Amino acid sequence: MKTLNFYKLATLTAVALMAIASQAGAQLRVVATTPDLASVARDIGGSAVNVAALAKPTEDPHFVDAKPSHIVTLNRADVLIEGGAELELGWLPPLLENARNSKIGAGAPGRVVASEGIRLIEIPTSFDRSKGDIHSLGNPHFMVDPVNAKIVAANIARHFAQVDPKNAAAYRTNLAKFNSAIDSKLAEWQSQLAPFKGAKIVTYHKDFGYLTNRFGLQVVENLEPKPGIAPSPAHLAQVIGIMRSAQAHVILVQPFQNRRTAETVARQTNAAVLLVPQQPGALPNTNSYIANMDNIVRTLAAGLGRK
Numbered sequence: 178m179k180t181l182n183f184y185k186l187a188t189l190t191a192v193a194l195m196a197i198a199s200q201a202g203a204q205l206r207v208v209a210t211t212p213d214l215a216s217v218a219r220d221i222g223g224s225a226v227n228v229a230a231l232a233k234p235t236e237d238p239h240f241v242d243a244k245p246s247h248i249v250t251l252n253r254a255d256v257l258i259e260g261g262a263e264l265e266l267g268w269l270p271p272l273l274e275n276a277r278n279s280k281i282g283a284g285a286p287g288r289v290v291a292s293e294g295i296r297l298i299e300i301p302t303s304f305d306r307s308k309g310d311i312h313s314l315g316n317p318h319f320m321v322d323p324v325n326a327k328i329v330a331a332n333i334a335r336h337f338a339q340v341d342p343k344n345a346a347a348y349r350t351n352l353a354k355f356n357s358a359i360d361s362k363l364a365e366w367q368s369q370l371a372p373f374k375g376a377k378i379v380t381y382h383k384d385f386g387y388l389t390n391r392f393g394l395q396v397v398e399n400l401e402p403k404p405g406i407a408p409s410p411a412h413l414a415q416v417i418g419i420m421r422s423a424q425a426h427v428i429l430v431q432p433f434q435n436r437r438t439a440e441t442v443a444r445q446t447n448a449a450v451l452l453v454p455q456q457p458g459a460l461p462n463t464n465s466y467i468a469n470m471d472n473i474v475r476t477l478a479a480g481l482g483r484k
């Protein structure tokens with residue numbers, strides 16, 4: 178009896194494993210450079226895709242720690258979603274070169290450039306990377322505007338349908354669902370931030386411009402003198418002066434930025450330092466793009482509304 182049960186169990190296990198394997202084989206293997214793009218890809222792909230992100234939620238998307246495992250992941254990918262606008266310029270190209278995967282090569286259906294169709298802000302008038310500015314094509318932090326997230330979602334859905342036509346209808350349906358979820362959330366976020374129209378804020382890096390444009394706030398200074406250049410005492414002294422005269426009372430930082438520098442400035446300007454990660458999953462209960470935007474808006478409203 179025992180032996181029989183064992184064989185039965187073994188057979189059942191083998192069948193189950195084969196089912197899992199064939200299911201996994203049928204799923205599109207999607208790699209996104211950052212967790213926000215990965216979250217949107219999951220919403221659009223649903224059960225037809227398996228999504229991994231290369232960057233950790235707490236990592237600077239400009240400076241991701243490249244690992245051999247990233248090469249393996251990219252080598253096996255059917256689709257790669259990158260932010261574009263040179264967001265990943267410092268780390269993605271060498272990984273791709275080593276991964277040798279033509280499915281995700283530049284221009285291939287399996288290569289999604291999220292920034293396609295986004296109206297970039299802060300495009301420099303002169304193209305010069307030698308000054309150290311890492312935003313030389315314009316500002317690549319566009320995902321914090323939910324309207325841009327819809328453009329990105331459409332880019333992802335279009336490429337998914339090209340690579341995997343049999344599920345095209347499902348991708349279209351999921352895109353419509355995502356868009357209506359964003360639309361209803363956007364109204365909520367707008368009313369949460371409406372009392373703070375025109376409020377002046379400071380950010381560590383130039384990474385919240387799309388959000389402040391969308392919600393009618395104003396970034397008056399950045400702690401970095403230029404994107405990617407560390408704050409200097411001379412620049413910080415200038416920022417302190419501007420914050421005092423402009424009445425800016427919040428400084429936004431992300432997990433990988435130097436909070437102590439922000440706190441030094443905050444002490445001299447009676448400001449609050451707000452930790453507002455742009456990537457889902459950096460804080461508890463922020464695992465999806467929408468949940469994370471909820472947290473950004475909630476934290477910002479609380480910080481602007483204090484006292």
Ligand SMILES: [Zn+2]
Pocket residue numbers: 239311312317318382383384404
């Ligand atoms: Zn940047």
